Amino acid sequence: MVWETPYFSYAVRELPKGCQLCVRGEKLVLFTTGVCPRDCFYCPLSPWRRGDVVYANERPVKNVDDVIEEARIQEAKGAGITGGDPLARLERTVEYIRTLKENFGKDFHIHLYTTGALATEKALSKLYDAGLDEIRFHPDLFNPNSKLFKVEIENIRKAFDFDWDVGGEIPSIPGQLDRMKWYAEFLDKHGAKFLNVNELEFSEMTLKTLLDMGFQPVSDESSAIKGSLELGLEFLEWGEENTSLSYHLCTAKLKDAVQLKNRLRRMARNVARPYMEVTEEGTLRFGIAEYDDLDELYEFLVEEAEVPSEWLHINREKGRIEMPEEVAVELADAVEGDVKFFIVEEYPTWDRLEVERIPLP
Structure with a gap:
């Protein structure tokens, strides 16, 4: 059954551990590089984050102490590592994972997003040894004939050799239901725990491209794309009946009205x-x-x-x-x-x- 969460999102079965902490504002957002092997047409990354830069939430990071300080201010109970592709700067990412675990303990939950293109067995082993708890793969699902996609899928298979939570994270793009189903079945067959689906949104960087492709906003006040939420709900209903995965449909409203607000509240009481x-x-x-x-x-x-x-x-x-x-x-x-x-x-x-x-x- 698809159920509506208290966070303006939708789920099948239980939320992944990383999401449970994120919606409560308890996850530090650790951006370890803007470098990425892909150039997705829907990537919302701002121009100043497209280079080799590091941020902990909104704080530019000069060294690992900045990351620790930001986590303390937020009273974070975990971190979500993102990019770009964090594996494009593997040693840096591994150092941050290890340092966060050393400072906040093994229960400090860390999840990471990656395309899978750079997730070699050696890279995965380093992430696992550093203490990564959950890995989320976002392959080039909508370009299945590319050489890079084949590499990503082969690398994702290797992730199941490690004792961590493996899942997927993809956008809900109108017209792409069949590709989404294919990925869900692939993950389910290999023993993944979850597949997260994000409502597609316009950003400053993607507005012209997405409009040129025929996508339209839900309204003048919203950055969400018409049809994305409805497709996501249809996909969750299909997934509940046809796979054993957990699903989370993360809406545009969740990010602004819940996750950000909860994180700000946690920070405010420490900096006011x-x-x-x-x-x-x-x-x-x-x-x-x-x-x-x-x-x-x-x-x-x-x-x-x-x-x-x-x-x-x-x-x-x-x-x-x-x-x-x-x-x-x-x-x-x-x-x-x-x-x-x-x-x-x-x-x-x-x-x-x-x-x-x-x-x-």
Whole structure:
């Protein structure tokens, strides 16, 4: 039976362990390289991640300590390793897996996504020995006559020689039901545990290509592609009747409304300063004041406006003084001149993405 999860997604049987942690915001997203042996027409990767770069969530990684720090801030219980193809930088990926296990223990659950093109027996052995718990293969399913696809399928077979959870991860592309069924039967025959299906979405990088191919958005407000969700549900119904795999249809809404929000909440409680309010969405809300001379403004606020110094924080990087929202509201009424006051909301992430700014009169 296909059942609807509390996370706006759909499943057959049980969710994979990696997904159970992910939907609760408990998985660190570890991007170990943007390098990939394939160039899929639906790949949403942004231009600045298409090179050989490393990110832990939104944090650019200079060394493995950055990864550990980000996992601690998030209170992560596991990591999902992605790319590009993480196996394109195998030694780096293996080092991160081993270091995360050493720092957070064997119960820190790590899953990894790969095309399979580089998953030689030697590579798989290194990943397994480092402590990888779950491996998810995304072969070039929609280009079955390519030499690369044949290599990927042969490599996937080798993964079943190791004692970890093996599964698949593919997009739900309208018109490709037969290829999806073929892959499900292949995985089921070899003893895989699950097959995850992702609702196809437009991204900045794929918009023109997908429109040119005839795909349409569900609505003006959504990045999801028309027909993808319906195909995914049809596929899950078929899979429940014809295979023993578990299935998870991961929707566009899950990623934004659930997974991201839950991760932000976990991070917010660890990075919020005393003057910041953590919202229901997991953002940080507080007041700011902007002025040409921050030191002069700070001195004025403390000595003339008699604002307690512990309520104020000079953020020189962003050129502002931060404070509780209610203090900014009061000061906006009382302070004359060129000082500008705002209420802002930011993500509690490394890049502190600003999602709202309200000017105070």
